[in-house]
Amino acid sequence: MDAPYIIDQSLSRLKLSSPTLFPIPASPIPPSSHQPLRLHRQSEPGPFTLRSSAVEHQQIHETQPTYKDYDQDESYGEVNKIIGSRALENGKGMEYLIEWKDDHAPTWVPSNYIAADVVAEYETPWWTAAKKADDSALKHLISSAAADGRDVDAVDEAGRTALLFVSGLGSEPCVKTLAEAGADVNHRENSAGLTALHMAAGYVKPGAAKLLIELGADPELEDDKGRTPLALAREVLKATPMGNPMQFARRLGLENVIKVLEEAIFEYAEVQEIIEKRGKGDKVEYLVKWKDGGDNDWVKAAAIGEDLVRDFEAGLEYAVAECVVGWREGEGGEGRKEYLVKWTDIEETTWEPEENVDPDLI
Structure with missing residues (x-):
């Protein structure tokens, strides 16, 4: 050691x-x-x-x-x-x-x-x-x-x-x-x-x-x-x-x-999105929505994926995808793909780059 x-x-x-x-x-x-x-x-x-x-x-x-x-x-x-x-x-x-x-x-x-x-x-x-x-x-x-x-x-x-x-x-x-x-x-x-x-x-x-x-x-x-x-x-x-x-x-x-340790703490649910923030410094907590439909909870910042926190702080909005209904070659070639996504809360389908789509849906 x-x-x-x-x-x-x-x-x-x-x-x-x-x-x-x-x-x-x-x-x-x-x-x-x-x-x-x-x-x-x-x-x-x-x-x-x-x-x-x-x-x-x-x-x-x-x-x-x-x-x-x-x-x-x-x-x-x-x-x-x-x-x-x-x-x-x-x-x-x-x-x-x-x-x-x-x-x-x-x-x-x-x-x-x-x-x-x-x-x-x-x-x-x-x-x-x-x-x-x-x-x-x-x-x-x-x-x-x-x-x-x-x-x-x-x-x-x-x-x-x-x-x-x-x-x-x-x-x-x-x-x-x-x-x-x-x-x-x-x-x-x-x-x-x-x-x-x-x-x-x-x-x-x-x-x-x-x-x-x-x-x-x-x-x-x-x-x-x-x-x-x-x-x-x-x-x-x-x-x-x-x-x-x-x-x-x-x-x-x-x-x-x-x-x-992360698996031990969060094996019961996966965060779908961050809804709200409170506290300062090392006391920051986020109100999270769970993918399994459980009640929203306040969770310490250190216990949430850094990518979710980064997106929330950058002001990125979330939407819930229902399914993928199509795909096409993305701009720039080199094997990049885009997927046509149907949303649960938006009528219009949209083309999204692969990195924005849940791999399970793909």
């Missing part, structure tokens, strides 16, 4: 010279000032809200089916190991299910109350597999989830999940593995509001983008700058130099990404 032409700062700041999409810290969780849980703690934990997770209902150990939330006023023994994880609401952090060496029932504890090396031992294999797009390693970790209760939507310090990493790397096997394990295909990370589909689009991975859409990813979700994955891909394409042989494959990949 060649970063110089990724103009989106939220993407480019994640780019490394190494093959991985994001940096892999020595410990996936920032070092904590707390020591391993051994004694009663007097400090107040920060407020947190728990996200509902399948792991809450999962029986981690059949001999200890009851779990408790961390109580700052209770004394705990020594940590044995982490046996489960769950992300906090909106990807704001993690909690881990702690198995104790004494007779305490397993307890959900916020990550900042657990020694960093204990968290790293549990999390490092997961993030390493994600950032290397190692499908076999992810499958192994997920297959053991029945024993350790791992949350496939675990988040890093920026609220990014494994699915965002593998999507940016374009690993279709990993995308499928995570999605089939229940990963949220529409999760938005916290630094820029990017989804997995934004990552696939921005890092020019048309195969991953297509697969994400097939798995239920919403192509119209916007990042914190109000851009859909389609708008982001168009932005990156615009910033990628034309006429440079070194960038040809990149431009081709971006065009494929754009095609995938």
Whole structure:
């Protein structure tokens, strides 16, 4: 992935010279000032809200089916190991299910109350597999989830999940593995509001983008700058130099990404004409009439074919052709043809150059 032409700062700041999409810290969780849980703690934990997770209902150990939330006023023994994880609401952090060496029932504890090396031992294999797009390693970790209760939507310090990493790397096997394990295909990370589909689009991975859409990813979700994955891909394409042989494959990949996203958004209908315009700058919208007879809709400019927008802005009028009733050689020869078109809203038939007539009618 060649970063110089990724103009989106939220993407480019994640780019490394190494093959991985994001940096892999020595410990996936920032070092904590707390020591391993051994004694009663007097400090107040920060407020947190728990996200509902399948792991809450999962029986981690059949001999200890009851779990408790961390109580700052209770004394705990020594940590044995982490046996489960769950992300906090909106990807704001993690909690881990702690198995104790004494007779305490397993307890959900916020990550900042657990020694960093204990968290790293549990999390490092997961993030390493994600950032290397190692499908076999992810499958192994997920297959053991029945024993350790791992949350496939675990988040890093920026609220990014494994699915965002593998999507940016374009690993279709990993995308499928995570999605089939229940990963949220529409999760938005916290630094820029990017989804997995934004990552696939921005890092020019048309195969991953297509697969994400097939798995239920919403192509119209916007990042914190109000851009859909389609708008982001168009932005990156615009910033990628034309006429440079070194960038040809990149431009081709971006065009494929754009095609995938456009088909996902507009597969249900085709625009017949633009009727009206409103808004300014990047807020421009057009009132469009659909060929399938659906209700007219206001659609963002970026989501409409450039040729239709260009014709509307040039003041060209539209008419609806009913059929072609004849043809002739056009002026100038060289195989140019003209077609006699019958219109639904005009009595008189007219001769039109080939480029003005719907190929389906021809």
